Amino acid sequence: NLTNTELELVNVTASWDEGIGELFEKIKQENKADDPPNGDTGLFFTNLYVTPVLKNIGLYLEKGKMLAVAGSTGSGKSSLLMMILGELVPSEGKIRHSGRISFSPQTSWIMPGTIRDNILFGLAYDEYRYTSVIRACQLEEDLALLPEKDKAPLKEGGVTLSGGQRARIGLARAVYKDADLYLLDSPFTHLDIVTEKEIFERCLCKLMSSKTRVVVTSKLDHLKRADKVLLLHNGMCYFYGSFSDLQAQRPDFSSLLLG
Numbered sequence: 001n002l003t004n005t006e007l008e009l010v011n012v013t014a015s016w017d018e019g020i021g022e023l024f025e026k027i028k029q030e031n032k033a034d035d036p037p038n039g040d041t042g043l044f045f046t047n048l049y050v051t052p053v054l055k056n057i058g059l060y061l062e063k064g065k066m067l068a069v070a071g072s073t074g075s076g077k078s079s080l081l082m083m084i085l086g087e088l089v090p091s092e093g094k095i096r097h098s099g100r101i102s103f104s105p106q107t108s109w110i111m112p113g114t115i116r117d118n119i120l121f122g123l124a125y126d127e128y129r130y131t132s133v134i135r136a137c138q139l140e141e142d143l144a145l146l147p148e149k150d151k152a153p154l155k156e157g158g159v160t161l162s163g164g165q166r167a168r169i170g171l172a173r174a175v176y177k178d179a180d181l182y183l184l185d186s187p188f189t190h191l192d193i194v195t196e197k198e199i200f201e202r203c204l205c206k207l208m209s210s211k212t213r214v215v216v217t218s219k220l221d222h223l224k225r226a227d228k229v230l231l232l233h234n235g236m237c238y239f240y241g242s243f244s245d246l247q248a249q250r251p252d253f254s255s256l257l258l259g
């Protein structure tokens, strides 16, 4: 029953090269032999194994709650989001969610068009919703400085965005879209500490307060405010639970976030 559970992962394991592993399993089956017919291929078959990028991950996120996914670089945070999105198929375990996902990738991309086009992204313009999102993502001041405001074209010969503006437009696009589950991959890259803090408060905590959110972030302040924390280490769950339990059960946890 998913009425109160927006996201559930049960003992999920996944590998990026799983497709290759499956292909060779199939070839092996088709050859109808445990041992491949000749020595060379045998070596190739028997030495073939895949290293999971995520190992035995379990989590349970209720509707309207925020999960912070933390961990050092390469620990599997982005891969976890790709798996929830369906881009990375688990080899073991189960994933359940209610369907409509809005995803903002770690590096946001811009299409030719105006700033407004890049936020609406094909959806209808709703002034109240749009203004709320622009304000929460701290884009109001940036737009005010442009002669054409949000009608400024973003393409060759148009406005060149800073990394931080690009990141905030990407976040605004994801938030403007109506969804059951929001997956935000490191939404604060290229932002200064003050802007990051403001956007975390105004957008992720206030504007999105009733939304189910999975946010990749390793900032201590964010982990404290999240309803649940998943701390990954080498693709494994180092901790999953509330921030107070994290402090109690894994007092050394911050050493994992430095790398």
Ligand code: DGT
Binding pocket: 016, 017, 053, 071, 072, 073, 074, 075, 076, 077, 078, 079, 080, 106
């Ligand atoms: P970050 O972004 O540096 O903080 O690192 P994480 O924690 O987001 O790690 P992640 O999931 O990007 O990388 C874990 C491993 O998965 C790493 O060995 C690279 C690999 N990987 C990530 N994305 C892809 C992908 O789209 N395709 C393939 N084949 N491998 C990927």
